[in-house]
Amino acid sequence: MGTFKAMVIEKTESGTKAALTDFDEANLMDGDVTVAVDYSTVNYKDGLAITGKAPVVRRFPMIAGVDFAGTVESSTNLNWKPGDKVILNGWGTGETHLGAYAEKTRVKGDWLVRLPASMTTREAMAIGTAGYTAMLAVMALERHGLTPERGPIAVTGAAGGVGSVAVAILAGKGFSVSAITGRPEEGDYLKSLGATEIVERKDLAGPVKMLAKERWAGGIDSVGSTTLANLLSMTRYGGAVAACGLAGGMDLPTSVAPFILRGVCLYGIDSVMCPIELRREAWKRLETELDRPKLAAMTREIGLSGVPEAAAAILAGQVRGRIVVKIR
Ligand SMILES: NC(=O)c1ccc[n+]([C@@H]2O[C@H](COP(=O)([O-])OP(=O)(O)OC[C@H]3O[C@@H](n4cnc5c(N)ncnc54)[C@H](OP(=O)(O)O)[C@@H]3O)[C@@H](O)[C@H]2O)c1
Structure with a gap:
């Protein structure tokens, strides 16, 4: 047993503090699989x-x-x-169970998904939880019966992680995609991912x-918040919205009108406790x-020491696409 590098959050008098630390392997939590982490990523929750x-x-x-991908x-x-x-x-990794910004981690084997054969661990984390959540959302819309013939799909927070992957997947499936963004200067980027319209x-x-x-x-x-409420009121008869985030706020100032007068459905997407079968299907x-190539174009790489700066940037809405964290 030795030590390994990890980004550790400690409680302080004024709140919490994150720092790159040498972590003692003996202090890893219970689990039946020990993994050498290759890559992690920076999601909004991180x-x-x-x-x-x-x-x-x-x-x-x-x-x-x-989240992590490793061996x-x-x-x-x-x-x-x-x-x-x-x-x-x-x-609960990174929340209640020791997480991914570490050279080594120990987890329950039942939590793991096998890396798809043609995917590298770096590509898996370029996708990360944001991208896997985008796929869960696409799957929810498909289960609802949405096809490209039914009309265009709106993606909010389009230049962010979930948004960028959602735009690329939907465009690849032949949907007409409206990318809704507060950064119209990212219009060319979003069109390169397949957006047909920038809103x-x-x-x-x-x-x-x-x-x-x-x-x-x-x-x-x-x-979330006003953006989601407006999206619901603009959704066509019989349509559906898959909601997964709160980058604009946790509230939802809507009415029942879209649901009871237009038969609109609102699907909740949770990636954290999502059943394993659905995860396997998504991956x-x-x-x-x-x-x-679109995934590569939306991704940049940092090291563990760059995580605090990236964390502040993602909360400020300044991250475009995805950030992978090279761990070893
Ligand atoms: N339910 C789940 O299991 C799950 C899984 C993954 C992520 N999430 C949630 O999904 C959200 C996005 O995650 P992410 O990793 O994609 O983050 P992200 O990369 O920061 O993307 C969020 C995007 O939302 C837009 N945005 C930011 N602040 C806003 C504001 N005040 N008002 C309106 N739009 C705003 C920005 O896009 P534009 O600049 O293009 O407008 C930003 O890039 C987060 O709330 C995250 O917690 C949930």
Whole structure:
């Protein structure tokens, strides 16, 4: 047993503090699989945990990081053996269970998904929890019966992580995609991912009408609050919105009108406790339904020491696409 590098959050008198630390392997938590972490990523929730802006972390000290891709080092779980390439998203990692910003981690084997054969661990974390959540949202809209023929799909927070991956997947499936963004200067970027139309965030930021002009067959929302409320009131008869985020706020100032007068459905998307079968399906589909060159174009890489700066940037809405964190 030795030590390894980890980004550890400690409680302080004034709040919390994150720092790169030598962590003693003997202090890893229980689990039946030990994984050498290759890559992690910076998701919005990681930003909240690292900066302490929201009470994401519920145990101290905590190794931050809600997702990783890596290589099994040892296992007493019959499903995994040394050398297996694995992915983990959520299950409380980085919140209640020691997380991903570490050279080594120990988790329950039942939490792991096998890395798709044609995917590298770096690509898996370029997708990360944001991208896997985008796929869960697409799957919810499909289960609702939405097809490209039903009309365009709106993606809010489009230049962010969930948004960028959602735009790319939907465009790849032949949907017409309206990218809703507060950064119209990212219009060319969003069009390169496949957006057909760029809509300014302010168009969905005004007072919420109970019912507005029917515009989109569906939507994927990572913003919440007034944006989601306006999106619901602009959704066409029989349409659906998949909601996964709160980048604009936790509230939802809507009425029942879109639901009872237009039959609109609102689907909640949770990636953290999502059942394993759905995770496997999402990752299988990500292997073939997300264009790799587009994924590469939306991704930049940092090291563990760059995580605090990236955490502040993602909360400020300044991160475009995805950030992977090279761990070793
Ligand atoms: N439910 C789940 O399991 C799950 C999983 C993953 C993520 N999430 C949530 O989804 C959200 C997005 O995560 P992410 O990793 O994609 O973060 P992100 O990269 O920061 O993307 C969020 C985007 O939202 C837009 N935005 C930011 N602040 C806003 C504001 N005040 N008003 C309106 N729009 C704003 C920005 O896009 P533009 O500049 O293009 O407008 C920003 O890039 C977060 O709330 C996260 O917690 C939830």
